[in-house]
Amino acid sequence: MRRLLWDRRGITPVLSNVLLMAIAVAGMSIAITATYVITNNLRETMGERFTVEDVWFKTGEIALYLRNTGKTLTKVAAVYVNYTAQSFTSLELDVESHGWLNVTYSWDSDSVYHIKVVTSRGTQVADYYRSPD
Secondary structure (H helix, E strand, C coil), rough: CCCHHHHHCHHHHHHHHHHHHHHHHHHHHHEEHHHHHHHHHHHHHHHHCCEEEEEEECCCCEEEEECCCCCCCCCEEEEEECCCEECCCCCCHHHHHHEEEEECCCCCCCCCCEEEEEEECCCCCEEEEEECC
């Protein structure tokens, strides 16, 4: 009986196998969590779509009519006119909603302006617009 208690040759392989299994399970848990976070963020970014339907040049401002055509909330983070950041009224558009985005800008008549709208996820819509005479 004493000889059985002192014989420890089988303990080392069992412990190493248990330790290897624990490391493998922990590694796969981290990989699955990272994959879920990355794909969820990509799905939201790819689902974000919006269009500029109309542009109005008003006194001291440019008004843009935006429509959210995507599958996620859209929040405007920046507006650039001729590659320069401008101040604007904040705008969040729910799915299938629309609204006006007012940009403070002193524009000249019969001029072409490059206007770019950027969302908080980095989606950009840019085009050239001509102001009225």
